[in-house]
Amino acid sequence: MGSYTCCLCFTRRFRSSEAQPPADVRAAFATYAEGAAHMTADQLRSFMSEAQGGDGADADAERVMEQALLLRQRQPLLGKLAKPAFTVDDFYNYLFSEELNPPLGSQVHQDMTAPLSHYYIYTGHNSYLTGNQLSSDCSDVPIIKALQDGVRVIELDMWPNATKDDIDILHGRTLTSPVELIKCLRSIKEHAFSASPYPVIITLEDHLTPDLQAKVAEMVVETFGDMLYYPDTESLKEFPSPEALKERIIISTKPPKEYLEAKNVEENDDGTQEEKESDEEAWGKEVPDLQTELEYAKVLINDHEDVDDGVDSDDDDQKKPQSSPLEYKSLITIQAGKPKSDMSEALRVDPNKVKRLSLSEKELVKAAPSHGSDLVRFTQKNLLRIYPKGTRVNSSNYNPFIGWIHGAQMVAFNMQGYGRSLWLMHGFYKGNGGCGYVKKPDFLLEHGSDNDVFDPKADLPVKKTLKVKVYMGDGWHADFKQTHFDSYSPPDFYTRVGIAGVPADTTMKKTKAVEDNWTPVWDEEFIFPLTVPELALLRIEVHEHDKSGKDDFAGQICLPISELRRGFRAVPLFDRKGMKFKSVRVLMRFEFV
Incomplete structure (x- = not known):
C-alpha cells in the first residue's frame, strides 16, 4: 500500500496546473469591458486600437472574438449557444495565442524600391x-x-x-x-x-x-x-x-x-591567412562580445600562428x-x-x-x-x-x-x-x-564627411527605451516528455531577456526561477535604454535551473526591436536549431518610452 501511495504522489507532481490570466490581463479586461463580465466587439476593438498599438481594424476584432471563443476547452458546447459571451478567459486566450496576437507583423511593409x-x-x-x-x-x-x-x-x-x-x-x-x-x-x-x-x-x-x-x-x-x-x-x-x-x-x-x-x-x-586558434564560439555558447571582437581581434591575430586558408578560399x-x-x-x-x-x-x-x-x-x-x-x-x-x-x-x-x-x-x-x-x-x-x-537604417545611407558617417563606437544618446514585462510561459508539458528536465519533479524555469546590438546597448538580464511548475509565472519587468534601436534585437531564452550547475535549454527567440508590436503579446519559442515548438510560448508586454 505504501508503494502505491508513493507512486500516486509521484504522478501528481508532474500534473500541469491550468494557466490563469495574470493580474494585468484581468485589469485590462475590466477597464475595457467597463466593469462588465463580458466584452463587446466594440470594446475589444478599442483595446486593440489603444492598448495594442493600432491592431483594431473592424474585421480583426470580429475575427479575434470568433477565433478566441473556439479556443475554449468546452468547445463542443459552443454550438448550443446562439451568441457566446466574450469572457475574461476568452480575452486571455486571445492574448496568449501566437496566431491571433503575434509579436511581429507578417507583411512586407518597408520600401522595396531602393537599390x-x-x-x-x-x-x-x-x-x-x-x-x-x-x-x-x-x-x-x-x-x-x-x-x-x-x-x-x-x-x-x-x-x-x-x-x-x-x-x-x-x-x-x-x-x-x-x-x-x-x-x-x-x-x-x-x-x-x-x-x-x-x-x-x-x-x-x-x-x-x-x-x-x-x-x-x-x-x-x-x-x-x-x-x-x-x-x-x-x-x-x-x-x-x-x-x-x-x-x-x-x-x-x-x-x-x-x-x-x-x-x-x-x-x-588571395594571400589571406587564418589564425590557428580554438573556436571561441562553440555551438550553444554565448554570442561573442562585439566590442571585444572589434578592439582586440588584431592582437589575437598577431599572437597566433598562421595557417593556410585554403579551406576558406x-x-x-x-x-x-x-x-x-x-x-x-x-x-x-x-x-x-x-x-x-x-x-x-x-x-x-x-x-x-x-x-x-x-x-x-x-x-x-x-x-x-x-x-x-x-x-x-x-x-x-x-x-x-x-x-x-x-x-x-x-x-x-x-x-x-x-x-x-x-x-x-x-x-x-x-x-x-x-x-x-x-x-x-x-x-x-x-x-x-x-x-x-x-x-x-537611414543613418547608414546618409552621405557626408567622415564626421557624419555612423560610428558604432561613438557615445550616443539614448534614443528610445523599451520596457519588457515577462508574465508567464506555457506549452512545455505538451512539447516535452514529463521527465525531460527532471526525473522526479516539474521543471524550475527562468527567462533570460536582453538586447543584442551596438556595444552600448548589449545586455542580458534574467528572471527568478519558478520551482516545480510547467506553467511558470514570473511577472517581472525589465527596462532597456537603446542608443541604436534600429539595429537592436530583443533576445529571449528560457532555461530550466538545474542544481547540478548545468541548466537545461527550454526555448529561444530573437525579435527585431524596430518591429515589435506594443502591448500584450504571445511570443513563440524555438529550439536550438531554429525550429518552432508546437505549443511553447511566453506571454509578454512591450512598451516604448
Whole structure:
C-alpha cells in the first residue's frame, strides 16, 4: 500500500496546473469591458486600437472574438449557444495565442524600391553543406531548406568532377562528398520563391576551366530561362531594387581571370591567412562580445600562428591565362572581388560602376578600426559580403553585428549550424515580413564627411527605451516528455531577456526561477535604454535551473526591436536549431518610452 501511495504522489507532481490570466490581463479586461463580465466587439476593438498599438481594424476584432471563443476547452458546447459571451478567459486566450496576437507583423511593409545596396540580404555560406566544413555530405537539401526559410543568397563552390567533363559542388581540398551542379540549380529554381518573391542571388566560387565555365553558362541559361537577370554590367551604375527584381535569379562571382587580364586588371592569388586558434564560439555558447571582437581581434591575430586558408578560399584556382567564353562572363550581374593589398583602394567608390567586395570576418574586424567610415560609405552604393573564417570547421558562426553596423549587406552564415549567433540571424530576418530583405537604417545611407558617417563606437544618446514585462510561459508539458528536465519533479524555469546590438546597448538580464511548475509565472519587468534601436534585437531564452550547475535549454527567440508590436503579446519559442515548438510560448508586454 505504501508503494502505491508513493507512486500516486509521484504522478501528481508532474500534473500541469491550468494557466490563469495574470493580474494585468484581468485589469485590462475590466477597464475595457467597463466593469462588465463580458466584452463587446466594440470594446475589444478599442483595446486593440489603444492598448495594442493600432491592431483594431473592424474585421480583426470580429475575427479575434470568433477565433478566441473556439479556443475554449468546452468547445463542443459552443454550438448550443446562439451568441457566446466574450469572457475574461476568452480575452486571455486571445492574448496568449501566437496566431491571433503575434509579436511581429507578417507583411512586407518597408520600401522595396531602393537599390539592392540599401538592404541587408539574408545570406548563406557554403549553402550545400549538410554539416561540418571538412567531411560532411554536399547536397541540395540544405539549399532547399535555406530557401524555404527565406534565405536570399545561396553560395555554390564549383569544381571539375573526377573525369573533368562536368561540374561538382563541394568544399574544395576537404573530404566533403560532391553533389552535381545541375541538381543544385534545379532545386534553386523549384524553391527560390517559396518563401519570398524577392530576388535570389547565387554567389559562385569558381574553380573551373573555360570549357567548364561555358558548360555552367549553358546550364544556368537552360535551367532558369527568363528568370535569369543579366543586363549589360558595364553600364550598371546602380543596382536595381528588390521590387524590380521580383522572382529573378542573379549570378554573382569574380569575372574570369582572362577577362580581367584582357582589361589590364592584375589578378593575384588571395594571400589571406587564418589564425590557428580554438573556436571561441562553440555551438550553444554565448554570442561573442562585439566590442571585444572589434578592439582586440588584431592582437589575437598577431599572437597566433598562421595557417593556410585554403579551406576558406573565396577565390578562383586558375593558374594560367586561358580564353573564357563571353557567355559565361555576361551572366555575371554582380561582379565580385577581394582586396589585393590596400584596403583604402578596395573600398574606393567608383561613381560609374557597382561591385561586390568579399571579406572574411577576420579581415573586417582588422579593417574596422581604421576604415570604419570607408566601409559604411562603400556599402551605400556597393555590396559587401562577410564570410566565416576558415577555422570555423564545425560550421559555427560569428557575431553578425560586426557586419551590420558597418552596412554590410551580405553577412554570410552557415545556416546548417546552430548557436546563439545563428539565433540572431534568424531573428533579424523575421523583420519586414520575413521576405529576406531588410532596409538599412537611414543613418547608414546618409552621405557626408567622415564626421557624419555612423560610428558604432561613438557615445550616443539614448534614443528610445523599451520596457519588457515577462508574465508567464506555457506549452512545455505538451512539447516535452514529463521527465525531460527532471526525473522526479516539474521543471524550475527562468527567462533570460536582453538586447543584442551596438556595444552600448548589449545586455542580458534574467528572471527568478519558478520551482516545480510547467506553467511558470514570473511577472517581472525589465527596462532597456537603446542608443541604436534600429539595429537592436530583443533576445529571449528560457532555461530550466538545474542544481547540478548545468541548466537545461527550454526555448529561444530573437525579435527585431524596430518591429515589435506594443502591448500584450504571445511570443513563440524555438529550439536550438531554429525550429518552432508546437505549443511553447511566453506571454509578454512591450512598451516604448
